[in-house]
Amino acid sequence: MSFIKDFIEKETLNRRNFLLASAFGITGAAAASIVGAGRAHAAGAIEDPTIAWSYRDRTNPYWNSIVSGGESFVESLGKPKSALVHLINEGSSEKSLADVKALLGKTDGKLALAIDANDSPNARPVVEAVVAKGAFVSTIWNKTDDLHPWDFGDNYVSHMSWSDIGPAEQTATILLKAMGGKGAIVGLGGIASNNPAIERRTGLDNALKNFPDVKLLDYQAADWDTQKANSIMSSYLTRFGDEITGVFCANDTMAYGVLEALRAEGLAGQIPVVAYDGNAQAVDLILAGELLATVSTNPHWGGGITAALAYYAATGAFKPSDEPHEHREFNGPTVLITKADAEEFKKKYIDATPTYDWKDFWGPSAGPITY
Template identity: 30%
Template sequence: MKRISLTFSIATLSLAILLTSCNPSPSSEKSEGDGSKKLVVGVTMLSMQNEFIVNVNDEMTKKAQEAGIELITVDAERSALKQVEQVESFIAQKVDAIIMNPCEVEASSPAVAKALAAKIPIINVNSETSAKPSAFVGSDDVESARIAMKYIAERLGGKGNIVMMDGYMGQAAQLKREQGAREILKQYPNIKLLANQTGEWDRAKAMSLMENWIQSFGPQINAVFAHNDEMGLGAVKALTDAGMKDKVIVVSIDAIPDALQAVKKGTLDATVFQNAEQQGSKAIDTAIKAAKGQPYEKQTLVPFQLVTKDNLSKFLK
């Protein structure tokens, strides 16, 4: 009886191994028509309530469809903690590559370390972390603020008072745009920074902040520099309601459609074009190459451009 039992056990084990080999793991179930595995890329975005970020994501989605890869896109809702958890989930799902639009320079960095430890390439798009990812695709945020502040300084004739609306505190764009703005201000000792405070990239919060500054400083304000268009447009609304817009220069960054229309109307004096389409497209290109083990650029910088009424037609669609 013992010999029969042993024979049965071996036969059962052999059958189990055969059945297991016929059932692919979750990571290999999706395949192309030619039998090759379909690439899966996990994407975590800073906030899908931000129009520029949505534009970057839309281009990534379009590019991914053209390339025949699957995107798993999630919204970090401005939470670095949530973003790290989302990357941990992508790692557990064994995605082929990760694209992260970081919430914060420091607090989102553990996500980079975790992905690299799992040997999954991770590409930062639009914003940076202190931890070095596999690649970065974006623009030089210091330069964007230099362009904006230089324009303001020249419009003011090198003399006047400004207020500055910061982005989400601790995010790379906020830190670098403040750095660039202050670099230019050092060159113009007769321009005074009356106040700077975060508007959290948000139009409504920026409008409220501008209303407070109008109460505090009134006609002393000669110009507003907002780290993004959403906040710039919030400032424009508050100044218009207070009957002050004609006397105050407002410049912001991103060149989203609403901002371009505001430049056309003359309510927003200028914006700085940041190319969402190129950032999104190049992020996908980089992720595909990294996932396939092909050579790729470790850093891709897309240039900024000043947009005024003079060259607006180049940017209107």
């Protein structure tokens, strides 16, 4: 398990035109057209757009899988992996937006961008910057509920998220049942403004309603970070000691830090832990009996298809505004992984990389996003 130790050691967009448009009762695509007037490329006008992925950090196994999917898509076009431009925001929304603006300037808007905006409020300025330059963008995970692709014509191509409440409730239920329906748990969540962090906490809360004899001792944001999770879990063990009979983690990388803290106290495998993301290390930990369950969101497909949607819209292969709303805001697939099916999952998704038709934009998706 040395990889866990290694893991641990290892200008704002001017919105004046939008505000003016709102003052005159103009919203959505009309407002977008004011900002991008004279700049937007017609669908199909970009012959060979730059393809970019903006994300948090490739040292994170989840994001590595996302970007690997993006690279697979780029290779399907007969291009080398190096043709994919990487915009690494390091968890900073300010850097995310600045990097996007810089690339928009460098490419003069001839850009197909796939992005997780890092937090929900940052999605709007990113989209507005892209639209103003006539580039094309597809987002994943984080956006506010009032931001919709169809309000920006074709340039905001799509948004994909994952419906995390149900799967998180499933993993939490597995945890609480493993505890015999009684005892006390601690929780570690993601960045507070992230949609998945909010939904996964809701899933835990839903599960707890069915187990009145289980107490939630504390729940803290570890910001998806292994080292921060390790520190928080160590403090939990100091504060609560033997009271802790289970741990809920909102993603796998935080679970790695939790397990390292438990190992330091000789408690690994004795206190059940659940997580989320379905990373290779997490699946190995399930097989080893140190992790109870996780959930895969098929990040390889998600990363590839998000880039594909932006690219094919930019080149005019399809017109996003001709598509129904469920093709512009949709959920990605989820797979619950426990010890009963971890070996099968490992063979199919980890030991081998499934091949995908990157023009089958919505095949594995799981229906429209509902609010």
